[in-house]
Amino acid sequence: MTEAIPSICVHGLGYVGLPTAAILANSGHEVAGFDVDPDHRRNLENGDFTFEEPDLERFVDRAISDGLSIASEPEPADFHVICVPTPYDRDLDRTDLSSVEAAGETVAELLRPGDAVILSSTVPPGTTAGRLRKIIERKELSVTEDILLGYSPETVLPGNTLTELRENDRLVGTVNGRSPDRIVALYDAFVSGDVRITDATTAECVKLIQNAYRDVNIAFANEVAKLAHEFGIDSRKAIGFANEHPRVDILHPGPGVGGHCIPIDPLFLTYDNDIPMLIETARAVNDGMAGFVAELLEAALDGVAGSTVTVLGMAYKGGVADTRESPSFMLANRLEESSVGGVRFSDPYVKAGSINREVLSLSESLEGSDAAVIVTDHPEYGALDPGAFANWMDGRVIVDARAMLDEERWEAAGFDVYKV
Numbered sequence: 001m002t003e004a005i006p007s008i009c010v011h012g013l014g015y016v017g018l019p020t021a022a023i024l025a026n027s028g029h030e031v032a033g034f035d036v037d038p039d040h041r042r043n044l045e046n047g048d049f050t051f052e053e054p055d056l057e058r059f060v061d062r063a064i065s066d067g068l069s070i071a072s073e074p075e076p077a078d079f080h081v082i083c084v085p086t087p088y089d090r091d092l093d094r095t096d097l098s099s100v101e102a103a104g105e106t107v108a109e110l111l112r113p114g115d116a117v118i119l120s121s122t123v124p125p126g127t128t129a130g131r132l133r134k135i136i137e138r139k140e141l142s143v144t145e146d147i148l149l150g151y152s153p154e155t156v157l158p159g160n161t162l163t164e165l166r167e168n169d170r171l172v173g174t175v176n177g178r179s180p181d182r183i184v185a186l187y188d189a190f191v192s193g194d195v196r197i198t199d200a201t202t203a204e205c206v207k208l209i210q211n212a213y214r215d216v217n218i219a220f221a222n223e224v225a226k227l228a229h230e231f232g233i234d235s236r237k238a239i240g241f242a243n244e245h246p247r248v249d250i251l252h253p254g255p256g257v258g259g260h261c262i263p264i265d266p267l268f269l270t271y272d273n274d275i276p277m278l279i280e281t282a283r284a285v286n287d288g289m290a291g292f293v294a295e296l297l298e299a300a301l302d303g304v305a306g307s308t309v310t311v312l313g314m315a316y317k318g319g320v321a322d323t324r325e326s327p328s329f330m331l332a333n334r335l336e337e338s339s340v341g342g343v344r345f346s347d348p349y350v351k352a353g354s355i356n357r358e359v360l361s362l363s364e365s366l367e368g369s370d371a372a373v374i375v376t377d378h379p380e381y382g383a384l385d386p387g388a389f390a391n392w393m394d395g396r397v398i399v400d401a402r403a404m405l406d407e408e409r410w411e412a413a414g415f416d417v418y419k420v
């Protein structure tokens, strides 16, 4: 007897849910993708979408012709996978779980005995076993007997989503000691890494400590950069020598930490704590880097009031078009507080209209500018030409927050180069 192919309903078709739904469909499952946003659903249905993520457009196209349906209503299914947003509410100082709760309410209405629910959104530890379980059990079905409830974090790196979706190890945690075998089998269909098992709260915590770990390590590199500035030495050279030690591996300093996850997720761990925490200090160090870059600029220009500054890069990191929580805007805000004359932006990846700031070409952004700051480590910036900059710019100040430039070459062309 051949086993029936399980049906899956994915709730939330964003950066995480859409590739997840697509890869499940491409691996032979019958998948309904539901998103509460009707415009987003319509765009997906009409094939009217552009993703900045490499290959995702083609991949989703193929999934739609292979069995991924964009559902106008959520559907009953053997598996419900929840990939909805979990932003941090800075006013209330806690994670906003309203979308997880709303998706949970929807799923609870559809559940039949024997179904499984997997939360994949990043959440504070205890959410699956606590709030989500309560919602799921409202309709008289029990997580001990009837419904398999689990948590599986998503760890894909933006810019490399499709590869990491397949190749990263995956962690699956269940509630109430239930066997995760059915959930493991679902992921085994497309994951080439190991699928590891634990309880739901541990799995939630693992996701958060991975990102907090990276944040703390980047903060250490940023602290080294500030110390190196005090000592009048080159932080990158010092870090390079330090990393020759077999047990030292310091990351790269920069203008701060951006993106959808690393500046946010550590807060999910610390918000309820009164004791001083390294994780909070690291957040403050990384958020302070935009101020450090602004101070370099102020010192170089003898005050930024009235000056025109060009910010090179709007994306939060090199090689992507994602501008969420980008240090570029933290820097611009900081300069605006110091009465800068104007801040202009350019980025080879970010499309005009995709963001509520003007995106200029490189030459437009530099024309008549007093100073330029490299904020994003786009690979293209390593090949910038000082001769062209000298023609476009009025001033000769470059702050290279990502150490992209050949300092000697730029200094020979008459520029003052300041590095983080």
Ligand SMILES: NC(=O)c1ccc[n+]([C@@H]2O[C@H](COP(=O)([O-])OP(=O)(O)OC[C@H]3O[C@@H](n4cnc5c(N)ncnc54)[C@H](O)[C@@H]3O)[C@@H](O)[C@H]2O)c1
Pocket (backbone or CB within 6 Å): 011, 012, 013, 014, 015, 016, 017, 034, 035, 036, 037, 040, 083, 084, 085, 086, 099, 100, 102, 103, 120, 121, 122, 123, 154, 155, 156, 157, 158, 260, 261
């Ligand atoms: N973006 C990443 O790289 C990444 C990586 C790992 C984990 N995460 C986590 O994954 C979760 C989703 O993040 P994302 O980047 O995909 O968010 P996103 O904003 O790109 O997409 C979320 C989608 O969910 C939809 N939605 C909201 N409420 C819904 C509901 N009740 N039912 C159905 N759809 C609903 C929204 O309309 C939106 O299209 C978050 O918890 C995030 O922290 C994100």
Ligand SMILES: CC(=O)N[C@@H]1[C@@H](OP(=O)(O)OP(=O)(O)OC[C@H]2O[C@@H](n3ccc(=O)[nH]c3=O)[C@H](O)[C@@H]2O)O[C@H](CO)[C@@H](O)[C@@H]1O
Pocket (backbone or CB within 6 Å): 154, 155, 156, 157, 158, 210, 211, 214, 218, 221, 251, 252, 253, 254, 255, 256, 257, 258, 259, 260, 261, 262, 316, 317, 318
């Ligand atoms: C633990 C981990 O790896 N998690 C990843 C992370 O993805 P990400 O794209 O946000 O991660 P990064 O590439 O680290 O970038 C973050 C920011 O830090 C800056 N940076 C980086 C290195 C450095 O040495 N110096 C720096 O200054 C960089 O420029 C950028 O602004 O979160 C995703 C969602 O949870 C995860 O899924 C994904 O696995």
